[in-house]
Structures are given as structure tokens and as C-alpha cells.
Amino acid sequence: MILEIENISFSYTPAKSIFKGVSFTLSPGEVISIVGPSGTGKSTLLKCIAGLIQLESGKVLFEGEEIPEAKNMLIAGHQEIALVNQLFKLNDYFTVKENISNQLHHLTIEDRADFIKELLEIFELEELSSVKSKDISGGEQQRLSMACALAKEPKCLLLDEPFVHLDVHLNKKIGEYIRKLAKLRNMGVILVTHNGVEALSWSDRILVMRNGKLTSKYSPRQAYFKPKSLFEGRFFGELNSIYINEKQVLFRPMEYSLEFSEGKHKLEVEWKYSNFKGPYSANYFELNNGKEIVLYANQELTMTKEIYV
Numbered sequence: 520m521i522l523e524i525e526n527i528s529f530s531y532t533p534a535k536s537i538f539k540g541v542s543f544t545l546s547p548g549e550v551i552s553i554v555g556p557s558g559t560g561k562s563t564l565l566k567c568i569a570g571l572i573q574l575e576s577g578k579v580l581f582e583g584e585e586i587p588e589a590k591n592m593l594i595a596g597h598q599e600i601a602l603v604n605q606l607f608k609l610n611d612y613f614t615v616k617e618n619i620s621n622q623l624h625h626l627t628i629e630d631r632a633d634f635i636k637e638l639l640e641i642f643e644l645e646e647l648s649s650v651k652s653k654d655i656s657g658g659e660q661q662r663l664s665m666a667c668a669l670a671k672e673p674k675c676l677l678l679d680e681p682f683v684h685l686d687v688h689l690n691k692k693i694g695e696y697i698r699k700l701a702k703l704r705n706m707g708v709i710l711v712t713h714n715g716v717e718a719l720s721w722s723d724r725i726l727v728m729r730n731g732k733l734t735s736k737y738s739p740r741q742a743y744f745k746p747k748s749l750f751e752g753r754f755f756g757e758l759n760s761i762y763i764n765e766k767q768v769l770f771r772p773m774e775y776s777l778e779f780s781e782g783k784h785k786l787e788v789e790w791k792y793s794n795f796k797g798p799y800s801a802n803y804f805e806l807n808n809g810k811e812i813v814l815y816a817n818q819e820l821t822m823t824k825e826i827y828v
């Protein structure tokens with residue numbers, strides 16, 4: 520295992536616990552996402568795992584060895600664990616390229632040049648390579664921070680909301696690159712995000728955090744199709760909730776049929792409006808009880824009066 524997180528708890532002040540009894544493991548090459556609402560303690564959890572702040576109780580083991588307590592370290596943190604968050608320290612007066620090359624002392628001169636070129640290309644920073652890092656935008660600094668963290672070739676990479684400033688194209692390119700590097704180098708990655716849809720694309724496993732506790736551990740497919748609750752399921756995309764025989768039934772907007780089929784339940788619906796989403800239309804309907812549901816189709820379902828789920 521790269522990481523074994525055993526029953527860890529943390530609070531900034533004695534009066535308020537931030538998280539309690541958190542346990543999970545991270546394998547070499549694995550990408551885990553931690554998803555949850557704002558303020559639930561995800562960023563704090565990453566800082567604890569990186570050894571930057573002092574745990575209240577529990578242990579974090581890196582390759583079987585306990586990470587030294589932050590309070591006993593002159594410089595807190597672990598050499599092999601890189602954390603990229605809003606506070607990532609770039610060197611303001613060095614250029615973009617120098618910031619990356621400063622992380623590459625473990626490589627030969629030739630390998631350094633190749634790796635710098637690759638990182639500048641992947642993170643689309645080539646044209647800024649000679650610009651001082653203080654003179655680039657917030658989003659560009661975020662990309663540079665990720666490039667610097669990858670340049671270090673850590674065994675464990677912790678990313679706090681890495682895709683916030685990225686457009687769809689960069690999101691895909693960087694997400695794929697990080698996944699590829701994780702598998703290639705056996706690097707473990709933990710990604711914190713409030714956007715569950717990103718987590719579905721890039722993770723091997725997804726952990727849901729709520730009120731300072733890990734409430735669920737899912738595969739991406741389970742998180743999408745078999746969420747334990749409406750609350751958790753909605754992180755991963757639109758989700759319908761209806762009651763059939765007083766039992767709650769959750770279903771995704773494509774899990775329905777327009778024709779009768781054995782064992783399915785008929786719902787009478789009234790079309791309200793449709794939103795064009797590019798590859799599909801999201802059709803919003805009202806049920807007899809006034810509740811709204813959404814159904815995806817490759818057209819507007821304006822004439823639809825009944826569906827089967």
C-alpha cells in the first residue's frame with residue numbers, strides 16, 4: 520500500500536471536530552476521489568494526510584511507516600507526498616520553466632529537458648515558459664503548480680480541486696495525463712472535488728465525505744447507478760426520486776422506457792420544458808403529485824404522456 524489511513528480525527532479547536540474516525544487505503548497506481556459538500560473537511564483531510572497539520576488521533580502510514588507528526592518536524596510534510604492546493608508555493612521570481620526545472624534535480628540533464636517539454640505541452644504553458652510565475656493568471660498558476668508537483672515524481676499526489684479553473688479540453692487532457700502517469704509510475708493519487716462528475720471520469724474509487732465522516736465507498740459505476748441516497752447520488756449527476764408503493768425509487772434520467780415492459784411501473788407525466796445539452800436534451804416533466812423529474816433523450820419529448828421505470 521502507498522497509504523494506510525487508520526481511524527484519523529482532527530479538530531482546529533477543541534470545541535469543533537472537523538472529521539472523525541476516517542480510514543481508507545491507497546494502492547500504487549490507484550486514483551481515489553473524495554467527494555462531498557463544501558466545508559465538510561476534505562481539504563483539511565488532505566493536509567493531514569500530507570503530514571502538514573497535526574492529527575488529533577489515528578495514524579497515516581506511508582509504505583508501511585508512520586508519517587512523522589507535524590509537531591515534531593522542523594519542516595512539516597513528507598518528501599514523497601506532494602499536495603497541490605491553493606497555497607501551493609511557486610517561486611514568484613522564477614519563470615514558469617525554472618519553477619518546473621527546480622523540481623527535477625533527481626533526473627539527468629537530458630531527461631530533464633524532455634520532461635520539462637512534456638509538462639509544458641500537457642499543461643499548455645509553452646508560450647509562458649519564460650514568464651515569471653507572479654505574472655501569469657490564477658488558472659495558469661494552478662496548472663503550473665500541478666506541473667511542478669508531477670515534476671517531483673512523488674509516490675503520492677494529493678490534488679485539492681485541481682480542475683476548478685480548467686476548461687473542458689484541458690480538464691480531459693490533464694485528467695488523462697495524471698491517470699496515465701499514476702499507472703505508469705505506480706503513483707497513488709487522491710483527488711478532492713465537490714464535482715462528482717469529474718470523480719466518475721478519473722477515479723478507480725470514490726469516497727463520499729459528509730459532516731466529517733466517510734459515509735460511502737463506491738466504484739464510479741456504483742456511485743452513478745447505485746447511490747445509497749438521493750443526497751449522495753446527486754453529486755454525480757441529475758437523479759430522480761419517486762415513491763412506488765411507499766418505497767423510494769431512485770433512477771437516472773436515462774433509466775426509463777417509453778414502451779410498456781414487464782415488471783416496470785407506469786408513470787403519468789406532463790412535459791414542462793426541455794434544455795438542449797448538445798448530445799441530448801434534458802426533458803423536465805411534472806408528475807401527478809406535482810414533483811419534477813428529468814428524462815434524457817435525443818429529442819424533445821413534448822408529446823410524451825407516460826413512461827415506464
Ligand SMILES: Nc1ncnc2c1ncn2[C@@H]1O[C@H](COP(=O)(O)OP(=O)(O)OP(=O)(O)O)[C@@H](O)[C@H]1O
Pocket residue numbers: 531537555556557558559560561562563564713
Ligand atoms: N485554519 C482553520 N482554522 C479553523 N477552522 C478552519 C480552518 N480551515 C478550515 N476550517 C474550517 O474547517 C471546516 C472544513 O474546512 P475544509 O476546507 O477542510 O472543507 P472542504 O470540505 O474542503 O470545503 P470546500 O469544498 O468548501 O473547500 C470548515 O468549517 C472550515 O471553516
